[in-house]
Amino acid sequence: MDLPAILGGTPVRDEKIYYGRQWITDDDIKAVSDVLAGPYITCGPKVTEAERKLESYTGAKHAVVVNSGTSALHCACIAAGIGEGDEIITTPMTFAASANCALYCGARPVFADIDPETYNIDPESIRAHITEKTKAVVAVDFTGQVVKAREIRKICDEHGLVFIEDAAHSIGSKYDGKNVGTLADMTCFSFHPVKTVTAGEGGAILTNDDELYRKLVLAHAHGITRDEAEMLEAPHEGIWYYEMISLGYNYRMTDFQAALLMSQLARIDEFVSRRKEIVKRYDEAFKDLPGIIIQKEIPESDSSRHLYIIRLDLEKLKCTRAEFFDAMIAENVQCQVHYVPVYWFPYYKSLGYERGLCPNAEEVYKGIMSIPLYPAMTEKDVEDTIKAVKKLAAYYLK
Numbered sequence: 001m002d003l004p005a006i007l008g009g010t011p012v013r014d015e016k017i018y019y020g021r022q023w024i025t026d027d028d029i030k031a032v033s034d035v036l037a038g039p040y041i042t043c044g045p046k047v048t049e050a051e052r053k054l055e056s057y058t059g060a061k062h063a064v065v066v067n068s069g070t071s072a073l074h075c076a077c078i079a080a081g082i083g084e085g086d087e088i089i090t091t092p093m094t095f096a097a098s099a100n101c102a103l104y105c106g107a108r109p110v111f112a113d114i115d116p117e118t119y120n121i122d123p124e125s126i127r128a129h130i131t132e133k134t135k136a137v138v139a140v141d142f143t144g145q146v147v148k149a150r151e152i153r154k155i156c157d158e159h160g161l162v163f164i165e166d167a168a169h170s171i172g173s174k175y176d177g178k179n180v181g182t183l184a185d186m187t188c189f190s191f192h193p194v195k196t197v198t199a200g201e202g203g204a205i206l207t208n209d210d211e212l213y214r215k216l217v218l219a220h221a222h223g224i225t226r227d228e229a230e231m232l233e234a235p236h237e238g239i240w241y242y243e244m245i246s247l248g249y250n251y252r253m254t255d256f257q258a259a260l261l262m263s264q265l266a267r268i269d270e271f272v273s274r275r276k277e278i279v280k281r282y283d284e285a286f287k288d289l290p291g292i293i294i295q296k297e298i299p300e301s302d303s304s305r306h307l308y309i310i311r312l313d314l315e316k317l318k319c320t321r322a323e324f325f326d327a328m329i330a331e332n333v334q335c336q337v338h339y340v341p342v343y344w345f346p347y348y349k350s351l352g353y354e355r356g357l358c359p360n361a362e363e364v365y366k367g368i369m370s371i372p373l374y375p376a377m378t379e380k381d382v383e384d385t386i387k388a389v390k391k392l393a394a395y396y397l398k
Contacts, residue, residue, distance in 0.1 A: 002391060002395075003395070004327045004330060004331065004391065004392055004395055005327070005330035005331050005332075006326060006327045006329075006330035007327075011330060011331045011332050012331045012332070012333070012384050012387045012388045012391065013331070013332045013333070013380075013384040013388075014332065015332060016332045016333075016334055017332065017333055017334060017372050017377070017381050017384065017385065018334045018372060019194075019307075019334055019335055019336045019370050019371065019372050019373070020193075020194030020306075020307075020336075020370075020372070020373065020374050021193075021194065021374045021376060022193040022194065022198050022374075023271070023374065023375050023376040025263075025267075027263055027266075028260055028263045028264065031259040031260060031262065031263040032256045032259050032260050032263075034259065035255050035256040035259045036256055040255050041254060041255050041256055042252070042254040042255055042256075043252060043254075043255070044255040045255070046255040046256070046258035046259045046262070047065055047252070047253055047254075047255055047258045049258065049262060050063075050065050050199075050253070050258035050259075050261050050262050050265075051063040051064065051065055051204075053261075053262050053265055054181070054189075054204055054206065054265070055206075057179070057181075057265060057268070058171075058179045058180065058181025058182060058187075058206055059178075059179050059181065059182050060179075060181045060182050060187070060206035060207065060208060061207070061208040061209075061210075061213075062206065062207050062208070062209075062210075062212075062213035062216075063204050063205070063206050064204060064205045064213070064216045064217055064220055065199075065202065065203070065204045065253045065258060065261070066202065066203045066204065066205065066220050066251040066252065066253060067201060067202060067203070067251050067252060067253050067254075067257075068190070068192075068201050068202060068203050068251075069097065069168045069188060069189065069190025069191070069192065069202075069203035070097040070100070070101070070203070071203055071220065071249070071251035072188035072189065072190070072203035072204060072205045073097055073098065073100075073101035073138070073164070073166060073188050073203075074101045074104050074105075074219075074249070074251070075205055075216050075219040075220050075249075075251060076101070076164045076186040076188055076205055076216070077101045077102060077104065077105045077107070077136070077164070078105065078215065078216075078219040079186065079205075079207075079212045079215035079216045079219060080135065080136050080162040080164065080185075080186070080212075081135070081162075082102060082105045082107045082135050082136060082162075083105055083106055083107065084105075084106040084107070085106075085107070085133060086102075086105070086106075086107040086108070086133055086134075086135040086136075087102075087107060087108050087109075087110045087131060087133040087134045087135065088101075088102040088107055088108075088109055088110065088134070088135060088136045088137065088138050088164075089109075089110045089111075089112050089126050089129050089130070089134060089136075089137045089138070090102075090109055090110075090111065090112070090121070090137070090138040090139070090140065090166075091111065091112060091114055091120070091121040091139070091140050091142070091358075091361070092111045092114075092341035092342045092343055092344075092357070092358050092361045093114050093119055093121075093140070093142055093339055093341065093361045093364070093365070094140045094142065094166065094339055094342060095168070095338075095339060096342050096345065098138050098140050098166045098342070099111070099138075099342045099343075099348075101138065102138070107135065108133075109342075110129050110131075110134070111129075111341075111342070111343055111353075111357050111358050111361075112125035112126045112128070112129050112358070113125040113357075113358040113359065113360045113361055114142075114358065114360050114361045114364065115360070116360045116363065116364055117295075117296040118142075118145060118295065118296050118297065118298060119142050119143065119145075119295055119309070119364060119368075120139075120140070120141070120142050120145060120147045120148070121139050121140065121142075121147055121152075122360070123148050123151035123152055123155060125358075126139075126152065126155055127155055130155075130159055130161075134159065134161060135161065135162065136161055136162040136163070136164055137152060137155070137156055137161055137162070137163055137164065138164045138166055139152050139163070139164070139165055139166065139184070140166040140168075140169075141165065141166065141167050141168075141169050141170035141173065141180065142169065143169055143295065143303070143305055143306055143307040143308070143309060143338075144169040144170045144172075144173055144196075144275075144303045144304050144305040144306040144307065145170070145173070145295070145297055145298070145301045145303040145305070146170060146173050146174070146175040146180060146183070146298075146300070146301040146303065147165070148298065148300070149165070149175050149176075149183045149184070149300075150175075150176070150300070153183070153184075156185075162185050162186070163184040163185045163186075164184060164185065164186050164187075164188065165180070165183055165184035165186070165187040165188065166188050167180045167181070167187050167188060167189055168188065168189065168190035168192075168195065168203075168306075169190075169195070169305075169306035169307065170303070170304065170306070171189050171195070171196050171197065171268070171304065172196055172268055172269075172271070172272040172304030173301065173302060173303050173304045174301075174302040175300050175301055175302075176300050177302075181206040182206070182208065185207065185209060185212065186205050186206070186207045186209075186212060186216075187205065187206040187207070188203060188204070188205055188206075189203055189204045189205075189206070190202075190203050191203060191204070191257075191261055191264075194306075194374070195306060196268065196271050196272065196275070196304055196306060197261065197264035197265055197267075197268050197271065198260065198261070198264055199253065199257040199258065199260050199261035199264070200257050200260060201257070202253050202257050202261060214230075215246075218245070218246050218248050219246075219248050219249065219251070220248065220249065220251040220252060221248055221250070221251070221252055222244060222248040222249065222250060223244050223245060223246035223247050223248030224242050224243065224244045224245075224248065225242065225243055225245055226241075226242045230243075230245060231243045231245070232245055270375065271304075271375045272304040274375040274377075275304055275305050275306075275373060275374075275375060276303075276304070276305070278308070278373055278377060278382055279303075279305045279308055279373070281382055281386070282294070282308050282371070282373075282382075282385075282386065285386045285389075285390070286310060286386075286389065289389070289390060289393055290313075290316060290393065290397055291312065291313050291316045291317045291393040291396065291397050292310050292311070292312065292313065292389065292393050293310070293311040293312075293313055293367070294309075294310065294311070295308075295309050295311070305373060306373075307338055307370045307373060308370065308371055308372075308373040309338065309368050309369065309370050309371075310368070310369055310371055310389060311364065311367045311368050311369075312324055312367040312368075312369065313367065314366065314367050316397060316398055317393070317396040317397060317398065318396050318397070318398045319396040321337075321366065321367055321368075321369065323396075324369070324392055324396065325337070325369060327392050328369070328371075328388055328389075328392065331384075331388040331391070331392070332384075333371065333372065333384065333385050333388040334372070335369050335370055335371055335372075336369075336370045337365075337368060337369055337370065338368070338370050339365075340365065341358065341361050341362055341365055343355075343357055343358075371385055371389065372385050
């Protein structure tokens, strides 16, 4: 048997491949350069164009672009009226921002457990955690697979809750044929470099609700308005006048970021298609591989996968997750783990959260590992990743 490289064997590839990577072309560079050479580099027309492009792509009535996915979540919580004493329900299987957005508003995150096969938040666990303090549900489309939006919508409607979809992973995904961006009261995207499309950094909030949109606009731009209909102390002296009518933040996107985003959005169908091709290859390679468990998908979700996660069956493999992870690195296939349960972090412990809150999430976390998935992967990159997983699974199998 071919020894893992970490034990002196030959690695499956000579050059490193990473779990995620942006794909920047000459067209992207030119789009940014043209803006930098022009009169506006921030708060200019490209931002508005990007918002209209997102509305057109998703079918949502309104889009507000911001400087990060985290800012998008914070603005959504502000628009939802979340404040001191409120609770939001979310998943622990996510980046910390999905819960931190509640803390920013003085509210408390409550963690519902996940489905142990799809890794998405379990609607029944959401229902079990609703109290009189619950104000919203922040449901995360983990890896790009859409949550059970129909069930979550029903729960929110029954209890008067705001449905916020954390779609940082899922731009380009669909649920029952409907685009992500139109399923929830507010949908939050991320344009971090490893996401499906990038603006360098950035995010957006999509909504069909006019009043929520008005609040989002204020929240992301200092709470300032130049709209006379919204001003509280008109008449005023001249066209230079503006008013701060609420507490907002400087979460605006620059014009050159917006230009990059639009250039990337022009290729989103290509990106999504390639991601699906790679996912299909992985699923076929790993579906019957002893020691490896793959994430299941619900039939309603047509997923533009941001992440591909393998889960190690540690009852069958004679290794730890850390040993398998290090061995993958030695094969020059870089991996990542998404995510440490949020309430395990020291800061959350200081707030009184303890381990054991979400048994499914904690059990799944023990064995998960994200392997390379991005559109610029070559056929050799995909094959080498498959070879590395199969090689190590065969070696460590009990």
